Amino acid sequence: MIPGLALVVGLVVGLIMHPTAPIWLQPYLPIAVVAALDAVFGAVRAVLDDVFDDKVFVVSFVSNVLIAALIVFLGDKLGVGAQLSTAVVVVLGIRIFSNAAAIRRKVFRA
Amino acid sequence: MPDDGPVHWRRMIRPRLSRAEAVVSLLTLVLGFALAVSVRSNDSKAPLVGARQEDLVRILDDLDGRAARLRQDVANLSRVRDNLNRGSGSSSAALTEAKTRAEQLGILAGTIGATGTGIVLTINDPRHEVGADVLVDTIEELRDAGAEAMDISGVRVVASTYVLDASGGLIVDGIHLTAPYQVSVIGDAPTLTTALRIPGGIVDSVSGRPGASATVDQRPAIMITSLHGQPKLAGASPSPSPSTH
Numbered sequence: 001m002i003p004g005l006a007l008v009v010g011l012v013v014g015l016i017m018h019p020t021a022p023i024w025l026q027p028y029l030p031i032a033v034v035a036a037l038d039a040v041f042g043a044v045r046a047v048l049d050d051v052f053d054d055k056v057f058v059v060s061f062v063s064n065v066l067i068a069a070l071i072v073f074l075g076d077k078l079g080v081g082a083q084l085s086t087a088v089v090v091v092l093g094i095r096i097f098s099n100a101a102a103i104r105r106k107v108f109r110a
Numbered sequence: 111m112p113d114d115g116p117v118h119w120r121r122m123i124r125p126r127l128s129r130a131e132a133v134v135s136l137l138t139l140v141l142g143f144a145l146a147v148s149v150r151s152n153d154s155k156a157p158l159v160g161a162r163q164e165d166l167v168r169i170l171d172d173l174d175g176r177a178a179r180l181r182q183d184v185a186n187l188s189r190v191r192d193n194l195n196r197g198s199g200s201s202s203a204a205l206t207e208a209k210t211r212a213e214q215l216g217i218l219a220g221t222i223g224a225t226g227t228g229i230v231l232t233i234n235d236p237r238h239e240v241g242a243d244v245l246v247d248t249i250e251e252l253r254d255a256g257a258e259a260m261d262i263s264g265v266r267v268v269a270s271t272y273v274l275d276a277s278g279g280l281i282v283d284g285i286h287l288t289a290p291y292q293v294s295v296i297g298d299a300p301t302l303t304t305a306l307r308i309p310g311g312i313v314d315s316v317s318g319r320p321g322a323s324a325t326v327d328q329r330p331a332i333m334i335t336s337l338h339g340q341p342k343l344a345g346a347s348p349s350p351s352p353s354t355h
Contacts, residue, residue, distance in 0.1 A: 006139040010146070
């Protein structure tokens, strides 16, 4: 409940404040956001499965973000940035979908 | 599988004040913030500002390729336009030339009227002493002097014009004419006048016939409206090999 509210609060603050991210950060922000979303979806599934552990969530959140950013950065340096970032986004998307499906099955029993 | 859907639903909704909850809330706060910032930066007027170098290079390559193709198109279309301009120009020049030629030939053939400077030769012949031979000489003399269009008392003189003696007058191209004969000529007036007035020329021969006289008037604008009908050639036809002189 409170994390949900916190998410909304963060969104509102971000939209109102209208900050601009630093240039060096801007290419990695979208990927990091998607990776964090994957961690959040995984956490919600864990709560519904009654196996939620805040430590696990924090670690998975931070590590997802860092690893995704690292992979994209490495890809840029190697010259396969576009392909690797596509791969990262695809994999995260798949995970988000499977978590969402599990959540749906738990909540709606359908 | 145990059916705990509703229980978990309620558990999720109920707020709990614990360290776990606080940490999770902090992270989701950051996530919301980052989400808003990402959407903003993607939405902004300068979407290329945060793009990766690879993406920028690819975009630049695409734009370069498109620019090269468009330059090619411009060159092609310019060439086509120039061709059309030139083509229409040359065809209109040919058209003008053909028109001019048609006019000149028409004047010579007597199929169109003509106007210009020239002279009027009036031959008075009350006693009908002037014969066809005089008129034929007159026509030849005037042609030698550069006459371009000629008319004898309303009959257009062309290459096939003939003059015959007839009772009381002359027959020109089948038309019976009586004195006085008015010969209108378009050409260089001084030259024509001189040619008619040379010693032993037309004026002299006419004056030599009893009772006849000839006068020459220079005019700045003579209009010849008489026409010679389209000739019907019975024997002649165009020769295949062209020769111009």
